Amino acid sequence: MRQFGNLIVNLLAIVVLGIGGGLGSAWYMVEAGSRLTTRSFGPWTTWIAAGRPDADPYTRAHTARNGLLPIASTLELSFYAKTDSDGGQLQSACDYAVTVEGLDGAWWDLAAFDRRGGVIPNGADRFTFSSDTAMREPDGRAVIVLARDARPGNWLPVGAGKVTLALTIQDAVLAAAVYAAGPIKPLPTIRKLGCR
Amino acid sequence: MNPRFPTRFPTPALPERWPNLAPPRLDVRQPARPAPPGWIRKIHWRAAIGALLLAGILHVTATLAVPLVGPGMAYQKLRDLLPANTMVVVPPARPGKQLLPFLMPDAYYGICRYSLASEPVTVSAPLADLGWTLSLHTPQGDNFYVIPGQQLRATDLSLVIVPAAEKSGDLIPAFTRRPAAASEDQIASPSEEGLIIIRAPLKGLAWKGEAEAALARAKCTPGLKP
Numbered sequence: 190m191r192q193f194g195n196l197i198v199n200l201l202a203i204v205v206l207g208i209g210g211g212l213g214s215a216w217y218m219v220e221a222g223s224r225l226t227t228r229s230f231g232p233w234t235t236w237i238a239a240g241r242p243d244a245d246p247y248t249r250a251h252t253a254r255n256g257l258l259p260i261a262s263t264l265e266l267s268f269y270a271k272t273d274s275d276g277g278q279l280q281s282a283c284d285y286a287v288t289v290e291g292l293d294g295a296w297w298d299l300a301a302f303d304r305r306g307g308v309i310p311n312g313a314d315r316f317t318f319s320s321d322t323a324m325r326e327p328d329g330r331a332v333i334v335l336a337r338d339a340r341p342g343n344w345l346p347v348g349a350g351k352v353t354l355a356l357t358i359q360d361a362v363l364a365a366a367v368y369a370a371g372p373i374k375p376l377p378t379i380r381k382l383g384c385r
Numbered sequence: 386m387n388p389r390f391p392t393r394f395p396t397p398a399l400p401e402r403w404p405n406l407a408p409p410r411l412d413v414r415q416p417a418r419p420a421p422p423g424w425i426r427k428i429h430w431r432a433a434i435g436a437l438l439l440a441g442i443l444h445v446t447a448t449l450a451v452p453l454v455g456p457g458m459a460y461q462k463l464r465d466l467l468p469a470n471t472m473v474v475v476p477p478a479r480p481g482k483q484l485l486p487f488l489m490p491d492a493y494y495g496i497c498r499y500s501l502a503s504e505p506v507t508v509s510a511p512l513a514d515l516g517w518t519l520s521l522h523t524p525q526g527d528n529f530y531v532i533p534g535q536q537l538r539a540t541d542l543s544l545v546i547v548p549a550a551e552k553s554g555d556l557i558p559a560f561t562r563r564p565a566a567a568s569e570d571q572i573a574s575p576s577e578e579g580l581i582i583i584r585a586p587l588k589g590l591a592w593k594g595e596a597e598a599a600l601a602r603a604k605c606t607p608g609l610k611p
Contacts, residue, residue: 194427195427195429198424198427198428199427199428199429199432200432202428202432202433202436203432203435203436203439204439205436206433206436206437206439206440207435207436207437207438207439207440207443208439208440208443209440210436210437210440210444211439211440211441211442211443211444211447212443212444212447214440214444215443215444215447215448216447218444218448219448219451240522240526240527240528241527241528242523242527242528242529242575244527246448246449247448249451249452249525249526250448250449250451250452252452252526253451253452253458253459253525253526254451255486255487256458256459256462256485256486257459257485257486257487257526258459258485258488258522258526258580258582259526259528260518260520260528260531261520261528261529261531264518264531264533265518265533267487269487296515296516298489298491298516298586300487300489300490300491302486302487305486306485306486306487306488307480307483307486308478308479308480308483308490309480310480314479316478316490316491317489317490317491319491319516319586319588320516321515321516321586321588321589322491322587322588322589355487357489359515359516359518359533
């Protein structure tokens with residue numbers, strides 16, 4: 190009877206640890222990525238081989254699972270942020286200032302989405318700012334404020350719930366530096382202004 | 386000297402050597418390590434290795450299977466919506482009216498689902514400004530060709546997409562080698578089907594008409610260029 194109990198425990202261990210560990214680790218590597226597949230700069234994370242024909246299996250799985258259609262990371266990069274620069278979750282109950290500077294010469298676009306990548310409904314029908322549409326400060330910076338209620342300047346409305354920011358930068362030099370793990374231009378900071 | 390109040394007190398004689406005392410015995414007990422639960426102690430090392438092997442197999446299988454069976458794949462979503470070899474212009478995304486997740490919201494998209502089953506496909510597209518791109522994707526999402534627009538310089542492109550085997554002129558299966566280098570206006574597609582995507586970001590509402598007019602000129606037609 191005792192041997193039968195040991196057998197059951199061992200079989201359960203194989204099934205639970207094997208299935209849970211295998212599928213759980215695969216899910217983590219596909220959804221969150223690792224140092225092998227992503228690079229992070231402050232709150233911003235990018236999949237370094239996204240869209241490339243020689244992408245690794247994790248990047249391919251990430252792209253397919255999320256229904257993405259990325260342009261090859263040799264030309265432009267898409268960075269995603271779910272937290273502010275201090276590590277707090279981006280949520281619509283708080284206001285944030287995103288300061289874009291140092292990306293001179295590069296075309297960029299900053300959009301706010303919900304966590305599933307859907308645009309966030311808002312009365313102003315405003316979902317994004319780009320290097321063409323953002324107003325600049327006298328020193329050349331672009332400060333974009335994420336808030337529920339209207340703000341002067343570059344106001345990007347956010348609805349209820351958690352927010353994901355997507356930053357697309359079209360700059361082959363930057364893309365090459367990220368792929369080669371070299372130093373890059375500073376990416377925008379995300380500063381919390383306050384919460385309700 | 387008053388014998389009742391001596392000014393000198395007798396000092397006890399010190400031993401010549403200190404007694405050889407044994408060091409004090411300190412009763413230091415190691416903190417007891419918490420014993421693992423009984424069921425963990427019952428797991429045999431062979432079972433642990435078996436679990437690790439199973440985890441590894443499932444990890445690799447799941448990772449490789451996601452692109453094949455993943456329900457969210459962009460191409461699968463678009464295949465049913467788009468006719469083959471026809472350019473469809475999609476207006477900027479709005480809540481509930483969004484083709485794909487994380488697609489740039491303030492941009493028009495010209496999308497053509499191409500099929501090279503019978504003949505090559507010719508694409509003509511304008512790239513009006515910075516931020517505009519023309520990109521070619523396989524059904525798996527690989528972006529095997531992309532060309533960006535240039536600032537303040539409108540460019541009209543005309544490309545012919547041909548099967549990779551047709552370019553090389555041999556019978557080597559397409560998936561075993563890189564797409565052959567094409568001439569300037571010929572692009573070898575590693576897959577028989579795929580997507581042509583023209584992204585046209587809006588610089589503001591004032592440019593909406595201009596972008597629409599430019600995208601209306603984009604074409605995706607079967608056959609070689611005339």
